[in-house]
Amino acid sequence: MAKSKKKEALLHASERLFYEHGFHGVGLKQIIHEADTALMTLYNHFSSKEALVEEVLRRREERYWSYLDSHVEQEGEHPFVTVVKAHGDWLATESYKGDMFLRAIEDYAGTDNDIEHIARSHKEKLLSYLRQLAKKVDEENHEDAAHYLTLLLEGTTSMATLIGAEQATAYARAIVEKMNTVPDEQRG
Amino acid sequence: MAKSKKKEALLHASERLFYEHGFHGVGLKQIIHEADTALMTLYNHFSSKEALVEEVLRRREERYWSYLDSHVEQEGEHPFVTVVKAHGDWLATESYKGDMFLRAIEDYAGTDNDIEHIARSHKEKLLSYLRQLAKKVDEENHEDAAHYLTLLLEGTTSMATLIGAEQATAYARAIVEKMNTVPDEQRG
DNA sequence: AATTAGATAGAACGGTAATTCTATTTTTAG
């Protein structure tokens, strides 16, 4: 019965357009046109544009974690390198237009809605994820390491806008490898 | 005779509001209200909103380079650490809402205007600046070093939105120091 | 004081934004 094909089409079109032109730069008309549906169908599924934005962010977060989890499984390299590569692969699937969550924080800051909260929660979860990863690597200072990695991933995302995801990821990887070289050499 | 006090007020208000709420999130009404002037005064000085955005970006770029130049003069530390600190100080003077130039690239991508070009030029100039800096430090691979620094500065800016400029800068500085430790230790 | 340029408030314009309403058609379930 195609439970909600139209809803999925709306979410898909919204995510693409929001990422490409920003939340405030896309109108509902454009969204329903790209989703090939009607305005009332959108309002039948989402109570408002903000509600649509919220669900787009929740879905995107889910997909990001799925992507990261499945790509980090392939071990063999240092976990820090692996996560940098996984993040880079995620960026490479898109058009390098920055980070949708940071943009949400920026665009909806100050206005009383759940959007900023969803976006900030995602970033906190990213930090927690990297903290867990750093702990497994037996880092004495996993708290610092998690922050280093967060900064590198965010830097990679920004730089992908300027020189592309592949190059940006290569530089991030080089930084991680240079950093990890230090303790081993110094200990020995 | 106060050549153009109103123009300066308009540019000042525009820069603040654009940075705070995004280019598409701020209307001309809000700008003239904050600048305490009239709509026709704005159009007397700027042919359009896009022209206003362009001049805001040009002014901001000037101020950024002035700020960086004056803060990098204070030597004593490794130039890479100094530039990270200078960039962090620049961020600390603001409200940590990301990077205005990256946002301009994202918001005005695809539309045929000079805004994206101005913003991308600024980022190219940043890379050139860091390339020169890396050359002076007698880096054999200054090209890579310049990209590492760019990535770290961009990462710092993004992360400042999440944990504040001071903390983000401290982590960026730690990364630079960890990286610079490598060659010395390995050579010795 | 007269002239001139700049600044002012306010309305008007056409366009588009988000949201709501209505009425018709299509799809699904019993």
Added chain:
DNA sequence: CTAAAAATAGAATTACCGTTCTATCTAATT
């Protein structure tokens, strides 16, 4: 097939967008 539910097109609404026009007013220079 029939009844209920979902989707449709299109207009209406209210509000704001960037831009332009007009007409008044203020401050500068001569």
